[in-house]
Amino acid sequence: MPTDVSIIAADLTKRFEEEAGVFDLDLRVERGRIVALIGPSGSGKTTTVRLMTGLLAPDSGSISVLGQDPTNFTSATRARIGYMAQDSVFFPDLTLRENLNFAASLFGVPLRRRHRVNEMVELLDLGDAIDRLLRDVSGGEKRRLSLAAALIHGPELLFLDEPTAGIDPILRQKFWDHFGHLSEQGSTLMVTTQYVGEAAYCDLVGVLAKGHVLALDTPDALRRRAFGGDLVDVVLAGPPTRDDLVALTRAEGIRKVTWIDDHSVRLVVEDAGEMVSTLADWAGQRGLDLERSDAYLPPFDDVFVELVNAAQDQVDEIDPEADVALAG
C-alpha cells in the first residue's frame, strides 16, 4: 500500500445476522483526509470502525490500515491510531485528569505530559471538570474526555465513533475546526455521525444503510448525485409563464425545473458556474426581468434523504429519517 493511503478495504463483509453487519464495503482513504460515515442506527457505521481497528475480524474481503491487516496490528501500529468508542468508558472512581493520564500511558505518552494534558483540557473545554471524579460529571463531559483520550497521543489515524453526540453546537463546531486542523497536519480521520450535516466538513462521505454503502464520494459529488446535478435558484421580478419554463428546460445544461413560488424556480443543472450566461439569454429572449440567480447548496440532511430514497431498490423498507438527527 502506498504510504499516502491510510485505509484500503475491498469487498469487506462482516455478517452478524441476515441483514445486520457490513456487506461488500470498498473504501480507499488517503492520508490527511477526513472521511465521514453517515447513516441511521444499525447501518453498519460502528461495525466498519471496529473492523478497521481490528476489534472485529471480517468474514470475507480484505482490509489494510496503515499498511497492516488490523487483525495483526503490531503495538507500534496501534500507537499510531486513536480510537473514540461510541460509549464513554472510563473509570468512575478516577478524576477526568487521572483517566486522561491513564489513557495517555496506555498509548505510551511519556510521563512528562502535563503540557499535553493541559492542551487537551483547553481544546475540549474541560477546565471546570478535569479534577472531578468521572461519576460526578455530565454525559457531555464524558464524551469530551473520550475524545481527549483519543487525541492525547497525537495519532496519525483517528477513528471517532460519533464524537459529537451529546455535544452542544458551539463545541461541536470547535471539534470540527480541530479535526480540520489535524487533517491539515496530515492526520487521517474516520468519523461516524448521525448529524448528517457534519458530512459537509469532510473530504469523503460514505452513506450507509443496512450495512450497504449507498454512496461514497466527496460532499459536492454526493449532492450532485442526490439531485442529479448542481442546484440553482432563480428569482424573477414577475411570475414566469408555463411557456417560459418550458423554454428554460430546453436550454443547454438544464436538466430539471421546479417551482419554488410564483417568482422563483429551482433548476437542476450540469454546472452551476456556466449558468449565468444561459439564464441571461433565456430572460432576454422571454422578456423577463431576472432579479438574481444563486447556486443553492442543499443541507446534507436533504442530500441524505434523496440518496436513501434513490436507493430504495437496494435496501428495502428503509426509513431514511429513522434515528437521524437533522441537525445543521
Added chain:
Amino acid sequence: MRSLTRSLAFLRKELVSVWRQPRLIATLVLGPFLILFLFGLGYQEMPEPFRTVVVAEQTGSAIGVDAAELDEAFGEGIDLVEVTDDLDSARQSLVSGEIDLVLVAPEDGLEALEGGEQAVFSILHSQIDPVITGSIDLLARLSVDQINQEVLTGIVEQARTELSQTDGPLADTLEEVPDVDPGLLVSPFTVDTSPVTEPPPSQAAYYAPGVLILLVQHLSLTFAALSLVGERQLGMTEMFRVSPLTVREAMLGKYLSFLVLGLALATGLALTMPLLGIEVRGPLWSFALTVALVIFASLGLGFALSGLAKSDSQAVQYSMVVLLVSIFFTGFVLPLDQLTVPVRWVSYLVPGTFGIGGLHDVIFRGQPARPQLMGALVIYGLVMAALAWLAVRKDVEPASARTVKVS
C-alpha cells in the same frame, strides 16, 4: 520505557481506585484487622467450667459428700454448684440451662465393689456440640480417675495403718519398705510432654497465622477478580484492545498493584501480632516471602476466576467459595492429617494450605518455611499466572487476533 509506563498506569489506577472507595477499604481492609484483633482478644483457651451438681446419697455412696473436697478433686474444668440427693431437681436445673452437668454418684458403690463390679458414675448433660460432648467425656474420665486415686490412696493408707498395728511377717515387711507416699503407690507413673523445638503457642496464637493467610488470600483473590470483571463490565477492554497495551504489560501492572496492596495489608496484620502476644521466632525474610508468595498465588487464582465470572457479584461468589474451601481444607481448623488422601488434594487447590504451613514454621518453629511449601506456592502461582494470562488476554487482545481468519 513505554512498556513500563503502561504497567505503571495500572498500578496507579488500582491504588487510586481502592483509595477512593472508603467503604471498600473499611470492609475489606480495616475489617480484617478488626477480625484478627477481636479473635485474639476474645478467644478463651480455657472454656468456661461446667456448672455441675453432684447427686449422691448421704450413705452408701462411693464418694464422700464434702463439697470442698469434691471441688478440689474435680479441678478447674468443673464448677461444683452443689451436692444434693435430689436427682429430679438436678435434672430440672439441667433442662432449664441453670447448670451444665449432673454427676450422679453410684448409690451402692461399696456393694458393687464387694460384688466384684465397678461402681458407675452417671453424667447427664444437655450439650449438642460434639466437641463439647467430647470434652465432657474426657473430663468425666479424668475426674473418675481422680476419684479412683483418692479412694485407692485412702485404702492404702488405711491398710498401712492397720498392718503396722499388727504383728507378723507382713508388718515386718512393711517396716523394711521405705515410707512411700500412698498417692505415689496408686499412681506411680505420670507423663510430661515437651516439644523438641520451641515451646508451643497458645491456642489463640496458633490460629493467628491461619487468619492472616486466609485474609490475605481472600482479599488478594477478590481484588484481582473484581478488577478484571469491573473493567470488562465498564467496557474498558475495548480501549485496551485498540491500544498498544500487551498482555504482559497489563499483567505486570495488575500483579504489582495488588501485590503492593496485599503486602500493605499483611504488614498491618503482622504488626497486630505482637499486640496479641505472638512473636515471630523465625527469620522475617521467610515470613515476608511466604506472605508474598501467597499473595502472588492468590492473585493468579483471582485473575483466573475472573475469566469465568460474568459479573462482579459472580466474582464475589467464586471468592466466597474459595474462602469456604480454605476454612475447612487448609489446616486452618482441622489438621490436614485428619483428611483422607483424595480429599487432601482439595487442600492443595488453595494457596492458603501452603501459606499456613509456612507461617507455622516461621512463627512457631522458629525456622524458615519449608522449601517444599515455598516451592509449591511458586509452582501454584506460575500455573495460575498462566491461566490468568488467558483471562487477561481475552480482555487485552482483540477477538480478531484470537480467532482464525476466514479470508
